[in-house]
Amino acid sequence: MLCGMQSHDGPLTRLRRSHEELVLDLLRKHGSLSRAELGKHSGLSRTTLYEIIGELVASGAVVASAPDPALRKRGRPVETLTLNPEAGQAIGIDFARRAVHVAAANVAHEIVGSASEAHAADLSWEDRVDLAQRLVGSLTGGALRLGPLNAIGAGVVGPVGDPGGEAAYARGLDGLPGLLHKRFGVPVLLDNNTRLAALAESVWGAAAGDQDVLYLRLSHGVGGGLVVGGSLHRGAYGLSGEFGHITVVPAGARCECGGDGCLETVASVGAVLDAYRAAGGHADDVTALLDALGSGDETAESVLRSAGRQVGLALAAVCNAVGPGVIVIGGELAAAGDALVEPVEEALTAHILPLSRHRVDLRRATLGEVGGALGGIALVLHESPLLARYPAQPDSEEDA
Template identity: 35%
Template sequence: MERRSGALASLRAANRKLVVDALRARGMASRAELARATGLSRSTISTIVGDLIEAGLAVERDAADLDGESHAGRPPVMVSLDTSAGLALGVDFGHRHLRVAVSDLAHTVLAEKWSELDVDHSATEGLDLAAEFVEQVLAEAGADRNRVIGVVMGLPAPIDRATGTVQDSSILPGWVGVDAAAEASARLGLPVEVENDANLGALAELVWGAAKGRSDVFYIKVSTGIGGGIIAGGRLQHGVGGTAGEIGHTRLLPDGPVCRCGNRGCLETIASSRAIANLLSESRREEVSARDVLDLAKAGDSAAQRLIADSGQALGLAIANLCNLLNPEAVIVGGDLSGAGDLLLAPMREAVLRNGIPSAVKDLAIATGVLGERAEMLGALALVMHEAERFQAPALIAEGAA
């Protein structure tokens, strides 16, 4: 009898975890959606949701109130996790910016702050400012730091998974050799996980942006460098060492320019916004920034337009190869060069269709991301919601509480 009730309790805890994880991943859901997502019966869902609400860990919300639109008939009652269930902190370091935000597990950003940063800032300066911003967003949100269940910090640099240190990077030169996670944890007094920025962009577009509702997506960030994030079966793919998705180092020209990775002719050396800006600087005999390339192209400058189109073609070739391997349903293009819109995407589409096998690319959606400069910060928050086993919420997994 004892054993049977023990088995029952662990089944209840497992079911509760399924429901909580589904709520974390979705932000909010109706009871019917939860039943579909978890495979549990409507009555089991009702019991678990009732228990979570009674414990103050979940709340009911009216769908009509949330989107401000009137629904035909009675809108479904939505359920989301309450602020008391836990909070997520996201920190995003870019080439020249810092963003910090706090959100609840219902995907509501409660407060955020950002600042420009000197490109050559040191890791110490950057981390001190991040710690200051974390205090400020927590205060602004009226949030208790004890309820933070996860802090994710995005960096545009390769991270050595074994040692946690930032590898050689021309994008964050002041961070090389720094154990970013340990340094940040010490300053914040909270465990911090470091994640590649393109992986975070992928997750953000999946949860909040252009890939919402999809499950197999490739996100490509085309900026100073080129990175990528793979979502397969609704999950971010890290690979064994954390470098999955590094499409920027696909070799396209065997005798091409030397890349920061040590190889020659990588996609990044041909198609990144820095590569294009360098080429245009040479031909114009004046310093041209990535921003200038976009402005010139939009103003009709044929050299700038040509370089962006060439970049789109090269990206399309690499993406076609990737599609043959992974067969995603959508490719979302982010990073500063995505601001070129169809100047970049039209030649990219053409190259994907020409070089991919038809079954892999004929129905592929290619679109620009919609989250812009906030993508990586939102992705840092989304990682806390999505990877429940990495970021456990003590209140939510209390065994036998259901």
């Protein structure tokens, strides 16, 4: 769901953008270059190149360095061009159920920092955007300059399908991109926050550098995302990564989605807690359940193992279809460790194509609650026609 970026995106605009991208990419690679060097490396005509450089300097993305007298040729100063380290490039915002998380990256694709703040579940979209703006300001100390080359990648709870579609409309999401665009003055990309976490894990997290990644989040809901060839996969209607609604118990319990026996009915936080209580255990939340597990409670281990087996069965079906190199498991239940991950691996091995068995790597997520916001940044760096490339493993303070 792309808003505000394609308004005049004809073939000529795209061609110009690919030229701008080429210039930015050369500066990213070489550090600083003269106009003559840029001309040589890019193969662009002088007219095209000077026009593009002029616009990049005007937008603040590129700065012309004071000429170094030592490099003068025949008395004429040679001005060099570099990326402006203070120019912001991408902001990621995760509008979670009860918190806003933000992260920012500069034009060199380095994460500047991240921040989070909890709020009441019924906070209005206006107020959430206010909060996001305040958090972004705190991150950058006002030094981050947003220009026409910047964009925001925002994550929200639940499916994000067609703009204006029923799902978006029902949750007031229709107005969100406009609200963000008005407040920040830059284009806005919107996606499901769990899918964004999948993308972030493949860029900066447990699967950093891997091109084909399956991310599963076991939380209050069960969902995930697929990274395919290094890009976030959306599907035809933005309804991909719905692993929680794969049928694992035909004629099983009714799911919130309207289906029966979905993975979410046996492997969500609520489902596992219900199963624990039904078996005689006492726990109000995941922390209590994991405490019980830690103190050797066999009932706790048994319900987690049972959920893990169903997770493995569903993942095997997806692996046979999609063939990921890495599976990343995140969410509160992933903290159960081996009690959950071992049965997942056993069921996966039993039901995956034997040829694939030793090729898929199962890992726990590493980015935690800021993953969605980081994914927003990765989305901008991938999707913007200007900013499509990113280093495989940039410096990041989030590699926990």
